[in-house]
Amino acid sequence: MNTQTELAKIEQRAKIKRVTGKTLTYFFLSVWGIFVLFPFYWMILTSVKSYSAYNAEYTPKFWTMAPTLENYRAAFTTVPLAKYFLNTLIFTVVTTVIMLIVVTLAAFAFSRLEFKGKNLLFTLFLALMMIPNELVVITNFVTITNWGMRNTFWGLILPSVTSVFYIYLLKENFAQIPDELYKAAKVDGTSDFKYLTKVMIPISAPTLVTVVILKVIECWNSYVWPRLITDDPNYYLVSNGIQEIREHGFGRQNIPAMMAAVVVISVPLIVLFLIFHKKIMAGVSRGGTKG
Amino acid sequence: MKNNKLKAWLYLLPAIAFLGIFMVYPLVDVFVYAFQEGFNFASQTYKGVGWHNFSYVLRDPYFLQAIKNTFIIVIITVPASTGLALLISLGLNSIKPLKNLFQTVYFLPYVTNTLAVGLVFMILFKKTAYTDGLVNLIISWFGGEGIDFIDGPYWAKMFVMCFYTVWVVMPFKILILTSALASVNEDYYKAAKIDGTSKSRIFFRITLPMISPMIFYLVITGFIGAFKAYSDEVAIFGTDLNVAGMNTIVGYVYDMLYGDSGGYPSYASAAALILFVIVLTITVINLMVSRKNVHY
Numbered sequence: 001m002n003t004q005t006e007l008a009k010i011e012q013r014a015k016i017k018r019v020t021g022k023t024l025t026y027f028f029l030s031v032w033g034i035f036v037l038f039p040f041y042w043m044i045l046t047s048v049k050s051y052s053a054y055n056a057e058y059t060p061k062f063w064t065m066a067p068t069l070e071n072y073r074a075a076f077t078t079v080p081l082a083k084y085f086l087n088t089l090i091f092t093v094v095t096t097v098i099m100l101i102v103v104t105l106a107a108f109a110f111s112r113l114e115f116k117g118k119n120l121l122f123t124l125f126l127a128l129m130m131i132p133n134e135l136v137v138i139t140n141f142v143t144i145t146n147w148g149m150r151n152t153f154w155g156l157i158l159p160s161v162t163s164v165f166y167i168y169l170l171k172e173n174f175a176q177i178p179d180e181l182y183k184a185a186k187v188d189g190t191s192d193f194k195y196l197t198k199v200m201i202p203i204s205a206p207t208l209v210t211v212v213i214l215k216v217i218e219c220w221n222s223y224v225w226p227r228l229i230t231d232d233p234n235y236y237l238v239s240n241g242i243q244e245i246r247e248h249g250f251g252r253q254n255i256p257a258m259m260a261a262v263v264v265i266s267v268p269l270i271v272l273f274l275i276f277h278k279k280i281m282a283g284v285s286r287g288g289t290k291g
Numbered sequence: 292m293k294n295n296k297l298k299a300w301l302y303l304l305p306a307i308a309f310l311g312i313f314m315v316y317p318l319v320d321v322f323v324y325a326f327q328e329g330f331n332f333a334s335q336t337y338k339g340v341g342w343h344n345f346s347y348v349l350r351d352p353y354f355l356q357a358i359k360n361t362f363i364i365v366i367i368t369v370p371a372s373t374g375l376a377l378l379i380s381l382g383l384n385s386i387k388p389l390k391n392l393f394q395t396v397y398f399l400p401y402v403t404n405t406l407a408v409g410l411v412f413m414i415l416f417k418k419t420a421y422t423d424g425l426v427n428l429i430i431s432w433f434g435g436e437g438i439d440f441i442d443g444p445y446w447a448k449m450f451v452m453c454f455y456t457v458w459v460v461m462p463f464k465i466l467i468l469t470s471a472l473a474s475v476n477e478d479y480y481k482a483a484k485i486d487g488t489s490k491s492r493i494f495f496r497i498t499l500p501m502i503s504p505m506i507f508y509l510v511i512t513g514f515i516g517a518f519k520a521y522s523d524e525v526a527i528f529g530t531d532l533n534v535a536g537m538n539t540i541v542g543y544v545y546d547m548l549y550g551d552s553g554g555y556p557s558y559a560s561a562a563a564l565i566l567f568v569i570v571l572t573i574t575v576i577n578l579m580v581s582r583k584n585v586h587y
Contacts, residue, residue: 025382026389032379033396035458039411040399042425046414060425106306113299121303128314132570134519134541134563138324138548138556139317162309192298221404223522227530228549239406239522243530246410255414262407273402277395284401285466 043266047071047259054256071260080233081261084241091156091226091237092219096212098161103211107170108196112182122171129164141228151232159225166211169286173207174200210283213276220269238265324560337557344561353533354562357543363449364539365517368456373509375457376464381498383465384472394469401462409455409526416440416451441528448528448537456523460516464509471505472498507581511574518570521545540566 046054048067075081109115110122140159149155177200185195201208223239230236236244245261273280324330325345329338348354379397383390400408415425418439427437440447479497488496499506521541524532532538533546540562547559 022386025385029379029382029386029393032375033393036396036399036461039408039415039458042415043408043411055421058422060422060428102305102309105302109299109302113295113302115296115299118299125306125310128310131314131318132515132519132567134544135321135567136314136317138544138559138563139320140313141548142320142556143312143317158309159313162306162313164310167306217402221406223406223525224545228545239404242404242406242410243525247529258410259414262410265407266403269402269404270399273399277398280402281394281398281466284463285470 040266043259043262046256047263049256051254051256071256072264074254074257075260075264078257079241079245079261081241081245081264083234084236084238085264087153087235088220088237090153092216094153095157095160095219096215098157099163099166099215100208100212102162103166103170104196104201104208106167107174108192108200110167110171111174112196112200113192125164125167129168137225137228140225144229149229151230151235153235155229156226156235156237160219160222163215166215169211170204170207173204177203206279210279210286213272213280214283216272217269217280241265321560321563324556325564327557330555330557344557345565348558348561348565351558353538353546354540354543356533356536357538357540360449360452360537361518361520361539364453364456364520365514367453368460368517369510369513371453372457372460372464373506373513376461376468376509377506379461379465380468380472381494383469394465397465398462400459401466405459405522406526409523412451412455412458413441413527418443442535445536448535451527452524452537455527456517456520459523460513464513467505467509468502471502475501503584504581507577507584511577511581514573514577515570518566518573540569 045062045064048069048071049057049064050066050068050070053064053066110118144150144155144159147155149158181199182195185199190198221239222237223243226235226237226240227243230240233241233244242261242265245258326340326342327337328341328343331337383393386393417424418427418437418441423431423437424440426440431437438444438447440451475498479501480493483493483497519541520539524537524539524542528535528537532542538546544559544562544566547553547555547562
């Protein structure tokens with residue numbers, strides 16, 4: 001009898017310990033969740049506060065009773081936000097498409113075709129992965145300036161249409177496709193190019209989609225190169241646009257309008273993320289780096 | 292067969308052309324610039340060859356400030372973000388309900404434009420004539436004194452900088468560590484449980500050694516990334532980082548190249564090469580340490 005109550009007591013204690021442990025874990029995780037989400041909440045909240053209401057709040061309020069879309073109208077009319085948007089869209093689409101072509105052709109040559117010096121060349125390519133962008137950007141700036149391509153889309157696009165890392169990623173993927181398929185296609189008289197477009201690309205579609213998504217994120221967020229190469233607001237991308245808005249846009253105090261612009265700029269990628277979050281996270285853990 | 296060889300080079304031509312023009316040639320050119328003394332951008336002429344650009348950069352107070360800022364950011368954010376990411380990943384790994392939701396939420400900062408969200412952070416921390424800002428409100432709840440984190444004292448600015456940097460780099464680290472933890476073989480834990488091993492012993496003797504390669508991978512990439520800090524600084528303090536006293540090495544390189552203080556590719560190249568040497572040294576040290584301590 002006595003030993004039984006002892007046992008029950010021990011079990012009880014273990015259970016309490018387990019429950020408190022779990023509660024603490026959930027609490028801790030929720031706190032970080034709030035840290036992550038709060039800036040997003042704050043930018044949306046501020047963007048729907050009216051200008052006068054915002055500036056009247058000496059103590060910031062955590063909600064608003066009178067939401068307004070006025071700031072969104074201001075964001076599109078006072079500053080050329082739509083133009084920045086369109087520029088970024090053009091930049092992103094053209095860069096991604098050209099990069100896909102360049103990268104796929106190179107990966108195909110490395111994985112399927114036989115030629116002298118292939119391994120040496122591939123090693124040289126891999127060595128280029130270690131070169132930080134900061135070292136080459138100086139000359140690229142001079143090159144593009146000398147070509148008269150400042151403030152043009154080509155000046156923005158050309159330096160970022162190759163990526164050794166994506167060539168490597170695709171080559172690994174292509175190499176997994178069985179040799180028999182290639183030989184069978186050769187027997188049937190299929191050309192190399194047709195084999196690439198009809199067989200290899202469809203089989204590797206998941207990897208290609210990952211590459212596209214990562215590149216789109218990179219393009220949408222790129223700041224340094226566009227800043228160097230454009231000083232004409234007609235060619236600003238969203239990152240440069242937001243910097244311009246911050247410094248000259250609505251007047252320094254119109255923070256709600258600024259936040260509306262920030263929301264508009266953030267939405268496309270967040271939507272993309274909500275749709276493809278599994279793919280994006282898998283892709284990044286395979287090959288993304290940031291920070 | 293000869294035909295085939297030609298074809299291979301044809302497939303590679305675009306990649307080789309772009310890499311040649313925008314990677315290999317610049318890599319040689321950066322050394323040329325760095326050692327040309329008194330280079331004039333307009334006339335494309337130079338006076339001599341030597342180490343002058345390096346000694347100029349190393350004596351420039353702005354560069355020394357940039358070095359100091361960069362090192363502080365590196366020393367604070369790399370351990371802080373890696374440690375915090377490890378704690379969060381351990382927490383994530385020990386729960387089942389809501390795990391996917393938490394994981395998705397934590398990853399959100401990765402896909403957002405750092406310039407745009409930086410503006411939100413600036414507003415949260417900034418103190419103006421109209422409002423003390425949200426962070427100061429929270430400080431006052433705990434009886435603290437309000438402070439301007441954006442235009443105020445150096446340590447306050449550095450705090451915001453490090454806080455934002457950690458916020459930005461966390462998603463990647465949590466993602467990598469969570470998948471590393473999930474891939475540790477369950478059998479080890481079962482065996483330890485049967486032996487009645489304590490939780491801390493399990494962590495230090497099983498979990499940590501098993502995921503140590505990934506931790507070192509994160510430390511190495513974290514160091515490299517933090518040394519190249521730049522756009523996060525612009526996001527918080529604006530484009531004129533020298534005035535804010537918050538410039539970084541990469542920021543110095545770009546300022547020398549372009550903008551009001553720009554037009555000096557030689558100084559920019561020298562500074563970029565100094566940065567490269569620093570990063571290379573730290574990475575080699577990291578690799579040597581990891582070879583000693585990591586269990587593969």
